[in-house]
Amino acid sequence: MSIQTPEAPTTLPPTAAPDTANRSRRSVFVRRPFFTIALIVAVAYLVAAIFAPQVAPFDPVQQDFNVMMQPPTVGHLFGTDSYGQDILSRVIYGARFALIIGIFAVLIGAAGGLVIGLAAGLSGGGSEWALMRLIDAILALPSLILAVAFIAILGQGVDKVVIAVGLSMIGPFARTVRGDVLQVRVQLFIEAAQLMSIPYLRVVWRHVLPNVIFPLAVQVTIRISEAILVSSSLSFLGIGVTPPTPDWGLMIAEGRDFVSFAPWMSAMPGFALALLLIALTIVGDGIREEFDPKLRKDP
Amino acid sequence: MLLQALGKIAQTLVVLFFVSVASFGLLKLAPGDPIQIMLGSEYSQESYDSLKTELGLDQPFLVQYADWAVRFVQGDWGTSYVARAEIFTYAFKEALPVTLTLASFSLAFAILIGVPLGVLSAVKKDTIFDAGSAVLALTGTAFPSFLLGILLIWFFAVKLQLFPVMGYVSPWENFWLGIYHMILPGLTLSTYFIAMITRLTRATLIEVMEQPYITAARARGEPSWRVVWVHGVRNIAMPLVTILGLQLGVLLQGTVLTETVFNLPGIGQMLTSAVLGREYLVVQAGVMMTAALFIGVNLLVDLSYPFLDPRLRARK
Numbered sequence: 001m002s003i004q005t006p007e008a009p010t011t012l013p014p015t016a017a018p019d020t021a022n023r024s025r026r027s028v029f030v031r032r033p034f035f036t037i038a039l040i041v042a043v044a045y046l047v048a049a050i051f052a053p054q055v056a057p058f059d060p061v062q063q064d065f066n067v068m069m070q071p072p073t074v075g076h077l078f079g080t081d082s083y084g085q086d087i088l089s090r091v092i093y094g095a096r097f098a099l100i101i102g103i104f105a106v107l108i109g110a111a112g113g114l115v116i117g118l119a120a121g122l123s124g125g126g127s128e129w130a131l132m133r134l135i136d137a138i139l140a141l142p143s144l145i146l147a148v149a150f151i152a153i154l155g156q157g158v159d160k161v162v163i164a165v166g167l168s169m170i171g172p173f174a175r176t177v178r179g180d181v182l183q184v185r186v187q188l189f190i191e192a193a194q195l196m197s198i199p200y201l202r203v204v205w206r207h208v209l210p211n212v213i214f215p216l217a218v219q220v221t222i223r224i225s226e227a228i229l230v231s232s233s234l235s236f237l238g239i240g241v242t243p244p245t246p247d248w249g250l251m252i253a254e255g256r257d258f259v260s261f262a263p264w265m266s267a268m269p270g271f272a273l274a275l276l277l278i279a280l281t282i283v284g285d286g287i288r289e290e291f292d293p294k295l296r297k298d299p
Numbered sequence: 300m301l302l303q304a305l306g307k308i309a310q311t312l313v314v315l316f317f318v319s320v321a322s323f324g325l326l327k328l329a330p331g332d333p334i335q336i337m338l339g340s341e342y343s344q345e346s347y348d349s350l351k352t353e354l355g356l357d358q359p360f361l362v363q364y365a366d367w368a369v370r371f372v373q374g375d376w377g378t379s380y381v382a383r384a385e386i387f388t389y390a391f392k393e394a395l396p397v398t399l400t401l402a403s404f405s406l407a408f409a410i411l412i413g414v415p416l417g418v419l420s421a422v423k424k425d426t427i428f429d430a431g432s433a434v435l436a437l438t439g440t441a442f443p444s445f446l447l448g449i450l451l452i453w454f455f456a457v458k459l460q461l462f463p464v465m466g467y468v469s470p471w472e473n474f475w476l477g478i479y480h481m482i483l484p485g486l487t488l489s490t491y492f493i494a495m496i497t498r499l500t501r502a503t504l505i506e507v508m509e510q511p512y513i514t515a516a517r518a519r520g521e522p523s524w525r526v527v528w529v530h531g532v533r534n535i536a537m538p539l540v541t542i543l544g545l546q547l548g549v550l551l552q553g554t555v556l557t558e559t560v561f562n563l564p565g566i567g568q569m570l571t572s573a574v575l576g577r578e579y580l581v582v583q584a585g586v587m588m589t590a591a592l593f594i595g596v597n598l599l600v601d602l603s604y605p606f607l608d609p610r611l612r613a614r615k
Contacts, residue, residue: 133310133313133314133317134317136314136317137314137315137317137318137321137590139548140314140318140548140590140593140594141318141548141586141589141590141593142548142549142551142552142589142593143548143552144552144555144556145548145551145552145555145570145585145586145589146586148555148570148571148574148582148585149322149325149582149586151574152325152329152573152574152577152579152582153325153328153329153579225441229443232443233443233445233552233555233556236445236556236559237555237556237559237567237571238571238575239571239574239575249445252445252446252449255449256449256560259449259452259453259457260453260457263453263457266446266449266453267446267449267450267453270443270446270449270450271446273443273446274441274442274443274446277441277442277443278437278438278441278442280441281437281440281441282437
């Protein structure tokens with residue numbers, strides 16, 4: 001043993017180095033099994049949504065009054081609803097609407113929040129104070145109530161829901177962006193750039209923005225589930241997407257009237273929604289814990 | 300401290316001002332010309348102009364806003380044509396109490412269940428109980444409340460027939476019947492908060508239990524229940540109150556959904572039918588009440604810190 005030790009260092013480093021690198025690259029999925037499972041579930045939804053016409057066994061809006069309100073059978077795995085529409089097909093197509101609305105709404109909210117947050121963080125003085133109170137005012141209204149108010153002005157429909165939910169999410173994004181801007185603004189490289197008399201907008205574009213965009217991207221992934229929940233809540237209230245769109249919230253609301261004898265009508269789209277939300281929450285938590293420097297324990 | 304409080308109140312009023320301008324602007328943005336709607340399809344330009352002057356719609360925006368704000372504060376909120384009532388009576392005296400009853404009932408529920416659950420998870424850290432309650436808490440925060448409500452109706456009201464399916468009885472008029480009708484909606488709404496409070500209590504209590512004063516209390520030989528429930532739990536009050544204040548919005552939007560599931564005549568139903576009936580005045584009233592409630596409660600939370608934490612009292 002003692003004779004062989006001099007050899008060990010010469011052979012170990014080459015094998016050890018890629019091994020540790022490999023381990024740290026794999027570790028996110030190994031260290032967080034729930035995160036991995038949740039990510040697989042979320043990706044499965046995405047695939048089902050993209051390939052809905054290929055995956056769904058029936059046309060989601062095809063009505064068949066011979067098979068109204070059938071419990072789950074081999075022919076209709078999730079049963080049928082009060083119009084004889086196949087619930088499984090509607091759930092699969094519903095993933096499309098949920099994800100499209102969720103993703104685009106979050107992007108609108110993030111864009112709006114970026115603009116207001118940057119303005120509030122950079123301006124300083126009285127206008128910063130006023131902008132902050134504006135953000136407070138937006139935050140004083142829960143996103144669903146705000147979305148209801150926007151729907152009241154805009155009307156119903158998929159595009160209107162995307163805009164309403166997006167606008168209602170500006171507040172939280174603006175607050176995070178402003179917080180990040182405040183941290184970046186006092187950094188030495190910003191001062192250096194200003195001393196080099198680089199134009200102000202260029203400093204913002206080249207030095208402030210890149211430092212704000214990444215935390216914002218993390219926020220975007222975390223808040224997709226919130227957007228999906230708010231949009232399906234609007235549909236559930238009957239003021240979001242209009243029938244016969246295969247939207248989960250709408251399907252749950254339709255099934256509510258038949259809950260005593262056809263509980264699967266609400267339960268199937270409901271569990272589809274719940275599973276996606278739980279998966280997205282776990283993925284979001286994982287991403288935040290991995291990438292948020294404030295939450296990271298090890299340096 | 301008084302100065303600080305006054306500053307916070309002033310700040311709150313400014314936020315409220317912004318909200319009111321925005322919700323007044325909401326009315327202005329609403330599609331359709333109110334004068335055309337009031338006059339119907341046939342009218343002369345003269346009657347159009349005279350009505351416009353009469354309603355003050357020819358005035359500048361700020362004058363119109365001031366006019367509206369004065370009337371709003373006085374309780375003159377306009378008339379709802381769908382509910383056939385003064386909006387103030389309909390929204391403030393009828394819908395708001397229902398929502399507040401449901402919200403406070405759920406909050407009480409959530410604290411009574413969530414705090415003990417969180418304390419137990421913190422004390423039994425890294426055991427099966429802790430892991431189990433962590434999974435439940437995660438599911439609870441992500442599970443859509445309206446689905447949970449329907450499942451509870453299906454199981455407890457339809458299958459077991461233990462509770463009424465829907466309907467509202469005011470606990471102020473018939474206490475026990477009111478509570479009976481509130482149990483399923485309250486459970487539906489509080490699930491998210493039970494989960495959230497459990498997670499928060501666990502996380503903060505674990506930190507608190509590592510503090511020197513806990514070690515000191517243990518060293519004095521105090522029984523372990525006293526260390527946890529008196530010295531420990533007292534120190535989680537502040538983060539708990541803060542988060543609950545900030546999460547009030549979630550509670551209010553939860554009531555909107557829960558009311559729809561259980562057919563409770565609260566702000567949620569009011570808002571939904573107002574949107575469908577294009578009654579912008581009612582939507583505006585709902586928005587204003589929600590915002591005022593949220594802002595007011597958070598002001599109270601801010602002002603309550605000195606009472607919860609003696610260390611803040613000493614500081615000037």
